[in-house]
Amino acid sequence: MSTLQALRVRLSQGTQYIKDLRTATPTGHHGRPVISTAPCATDCTACKDVCPTNAVSLSKVTIDLGRCVFCNACAEVCPPQKIVFTPAPQMGSDSREKLFVREGEPEVIRARANATFSKLFGRSLKLRQVSAGGCSACELELNAVANVNFDLQRFGIEWVASPRHADALVLTGPLTRTMKDAVQLAWDAMPEPRFVVAVGACAISGGLHDSPEADRGFLERVGPALYVPGCPPHPLTFVNAILDLIGTP
Amino acid sequence: MSDSVLLARLDVSQLTPRGPADWRPDVIHRLGAGQRLVTLFARRLGDEALLTSVFQTAAGALEVTRAAMNAAHGYHELTTTFPALHCFEREMHEQTGLRIADHPWLKPIRFEGQEQAAMNGYPYYRIEGKEVHEVAVGPIHAGVIEPGSFRFSCMGEQVHHLEIQLGYQHRGVERRLLGTDPRRLTPLVETIAGDTSIGHAWAFCAALEALAGCELDEHTELARAFVLELERVAMHLAGLSGLCADVGFLQGASSYGRLRTTAINTTMRLCGNRFGRSALRPGGVGLQLPPDLLELVRKNVDLLRTDLEIINERFVTSRTVRHRLEGAGVLSTGQAKELGVVGPSARASGVLIDTRHQAPAGVWKQRPIAPQVLPQGDCEARGKLRIAEMNESLRWLAEVLTSSPRFGGPKKPVGPLAGNQLVISVVEGWRGEVVHCLETGPGGELIHYKAQDPSLRNWMGLAIAVRKNEISDFPICNKSFDLSYCGNDL
Numbered sequence A: 001m002s003t004l005q006a007l008r009v010r011l012s013q014g015t016q017y018i019k020d021l022r023t024a025t026p027t028g029h030h031g032r033p034v035i036s037t038a039p040c041a042t043d044c045t046a047c048k049d050v051c052p053t054n055a056v057s058l059s060k061v062t063i064d065l066g067r068c069v070f071c072n073a074c075a076e077v078c079p080p081q082k083i084v085f086t087p088a089p090q091m092g093s094d095s096r097e098k099l100f101v102r103e104g105e106p107e108v109i110r111a112r113a114n115a116t117f118s119k120l121f122g123r124s125l126k127l128r129q130v131s132a133g134g135c136s137a138c139e140l141e142l143n144a145v146a147n148v149n150f151d152l153q154r155f156g157i158e159w160v161a162s163p164r165h166a167d168a169l170v171l172t173g174p175l176t177r178t179m180k181d182a183v184q185l186a187w188d189a190m191p192e193p194r195f196v197v198a199v200g201a202c203a204i205s206g207g208l209h210d211s212p213e214a215d216r217g218f219l220e221r222v223g224p225a226l227y228v229p230g231c232p233p234h235p236l237t238f239v240n241a242i243l244d245l246i247g248t249p
Numbered sequence B: 001m002s003d004s005v006l007l008a009r010l011d012v013s014q015l016t017p018r019g020p021a022d023w024r025p026d027v028i029h030r031l032g033a034g035q036r037l038v039t040l041f042a043r044r045l046g047d048e049a050l051l052t053s054v055f056q057t058a059a060g061a062l063e064v065t066r067a068a069m070n071a072a073h074g075y076h077e078l079t080t081t082f083p084a085l086h087c088f089e090r091e092m093h094e095q096t097g098l099r100i101a102d103h104p105w106l107k108p109i110r111f112e113g114q115e116q117a118a119m120n121g122y123p124y125y126r127i128e129g130k131e132v133h134e135v136a137v138g139p140i141h142a143g144v145i146e147p148g149s150f151r152f153s154c155m156g157e158q159v160h161h162l163e164i165q166l167g168y169q170h171r172g173v174e175r176r177l178l179g180t181d182p183r184r185l186t187p188l189v190e191t192i193a194g195d196t197s198i199g200h201a202w203a204f205c206a207a208l209e210a211l212a213g214c215e216l217d218e219h220t221e222l223a224r225a226f227v228l229e230l231e232r233v234a235m236h237l238a239g240l241s242g243l244c245a246d247v248g249f250l251q252g253a254s255s256y257g258r259l260r261t262t263a264i265n266t267t268m269r270l271c272g273n274r275f276g277r278s279a280l281r282p283g284g285v286g287l288q289l290p291p292d293l294l295e296l297v298r299k300n301v302d303l304l305r306t307d308l309e310i311i312n313e314r315f316v317t318s319r320t321v322r323h324r325l326e327g328a329g330v331l332s333t334g335q336a337k338e339l340g341v342v343g344p345s346a347r348a349s350g351v352l353i354d355t356r357h358q359a360p361a362g363v364w365k366q367r368p369i370a371p372q373v374l375p376q377g378d379c380e381a382r383g384k385l386r387i388a389e390m391n392e393s394l395r396w397l398a399e400v401l402t403s404s405p406r407f408g409g410p411k412k413p414v415g416p417l418a419g420n421q422l423v424i425s426v427v428e429g430w431r432g433e434v435v436h437c438l439e440t441g442p443g444g445e446l447i448h449y450k451a452q453d454p455s456l457r458n459w460m461g462l463a464i465a466v467r468k469n470e471i472s473d474f475p476i477c478n479k480s481f482d483l484s485y486c487g488n489d490l
Helices: A002-013 A046-050 A073-077 A115-121 A137-144 A177-189 A200-205 A217-221 A235-246 B020-032 B083-096 B116-121 B194-212 B218-246 B250-271 B291-317 B319-325 B333-339 B343-347 B379-402 B455-465 B471-481 B485-489
Strands: A033-035 A062-064 A083-085 A100-102 A125-131 A157-159 A168-172 A195-199 A226-228 B006-011 B036-045 B048-056 B062-070 B132-137 B149-155 B158-165 B421-429 B432-440 B446-452
Touching: A002 B250, A002 B291, A033 A062, A033 A100, A046 A073, A073 A083, A115 A235, A125 A137, A125 A177, A137 A168, A137 A200, A137 A235, A137 B194, A168 A177, A168 A200, A177 A217, A177 B116, A195 A200, A195 A235, A200 A226, A226 A235, B006 B062, B006 B194, B020 B036, B020 B048, B020 B062, B036 B083, B036 B421, B036 B432, B036 B446, B048 B083, B048 B432, B062 B421, B083 B333, B083 B455, B149 B471, B158 B455, B158 B471, B194 B218, B194 B421, B194 B432, B194 B446, B218 B250, B218 B291, B218 B379, B218 B421, B218 B471, B250 B291, B291 B319, B291 B379, B319 B379, B319 B471, B333 B455, B343 B379, B343 B432, B343 B455, B379 B471, B455 B471, B455 B485
Parallel strands: A125 A157, A125 A168, A168 A195, A195 A226
Antiparallel strands: A033 A083, A062 A100, B006 B421, B036 B048, B048 B062, B132 B149, B149 B158, B421 B432, B432 B446
């Protein structure tokens, strides 16, 4: 009886994994924005005014993906509809300065492959996640990268329970003051070589929770090697950013 | 006004604050007569503390009373008589310094404005004895989850007492909710508890629309209810997937996990985000359901119903699952009522609180959704209840889809907010009642925003349920309650 049930489950499950994570595009997702050069309405500041995280700057319309929460509000209010959030998930970067999408620049933001990272972690990368004010959305999406759909383990990349076993500290949330000591402890427990990944607008810039209750000193001392934008980032954004960094095709 | 949401709007001038000598006996009388406390909070006005207490009558209506008292004098605690008040009294003391005389345990709810060092120094309860040992877990846990601290006092493998310390996620949300144009708060509200974006966003939108006198049409209400039920299904799937993983039932973990992908991808097709961010906006919705998408959504809901039935059957009959979950982490009906537990955690202990059925009108009156309740109160009941709720929500979603609903369309303008008003809105999120209280000053500006996630009340339910259990069963007890850390910490 139970064997038959197990077979039925297996049959209904079918094949769930996404074959090519590098080219998969989540239809309908609000991912990397594109800003056209259509002329702005005279003296219009609608996109900037409506942004909940001050991610939009003007003269040449620019969106800071490190602050953006992809709420689509700027796109909705723009009279000439200059801003479109495309489903493209690829937008992780190894540099904070590169996380800007500017008007008329359709350049794809990607993390540069780093030969050292590739040599050290290209075949095995263990990640320890620490949430310091994350609202559970980033955490759920990071869990999802290990589910049967995204199956990041196929690349030798895995979540581990102890910082002792980890190569990278994956941080979410704005870094609440009450987690300051714990984050430092986790980092201190990690063997070298090691690096930090900042996931989501909160970790990258404070995002929606850029408040006095955050203490971002740790990130100022230990600069992230990788930034993964989103609120929360789609699992494909995380996967692509990590694979870019360690040079996995 | 949002008919589907349990809501009360009051003119503050009609709400004369009582003194503690009047207010306290009234609270005792109401709770003794079977009313349920929905929320109790305070703010500081000079030397005084202004308390707002919200009750629900047996008929389902909300009633509000107020008290004003000298904060240094305060009042005599009510927690000993009504344990459900412990979190509210602790929170009022923490937020306003209100003296609550003889309170048994004024431990801070979230250590607002403090450093981790102060939290580490806070004395946990200690049980003395040669056989007693303590186990400290957290704030970082061995998984990809939020932080919180658990201190177990054990005799051998058996847990005698669990003290839960939270506050590591405190982001200062309530203060930030007052800092900007209230009409632009949705993205922030959506992250109060990021896995309940729609529940919190609806409570917020409904309250704001009530303040602005903005009337919504039934299509908008239906669209909101549609994504709320999708959120419920998705999070119940996430919880069941975790519960299966914690008992080593990997087929369940992977099946519920991949079905959650289908559920949240459906939400993403409607609004652009897997968590329903931007799905709700004051005055309307930010989602669309054009005819070509309707077919896809219908297909997804059908797939969820078909495949869930197969894995559910395996889950409820599997010996592994039953052996681990049956009888573990029991919260009795009496305990659940006494502690004021809400949501599925209450319903799995035989306490039927489901505010969807108490709204006076609206979508769930037009298309009823059957309440689910189980009496056992153990981990198995909490798992089975979530299965039953998912099934019912999916049946409801399929029924809605047969009417080819129209979602989207222009948003209603949300004008200036009426002055000197207090609005309380209650939405049944997947984890239980989400309560938002907004008060405006004379010019219609927000002067108080109290956001309450069901987790605030339910954490004590977990602490009590785990007593006399093996400490090795704590993970499944924890997962079966599935509570939010940031929802508590704000």
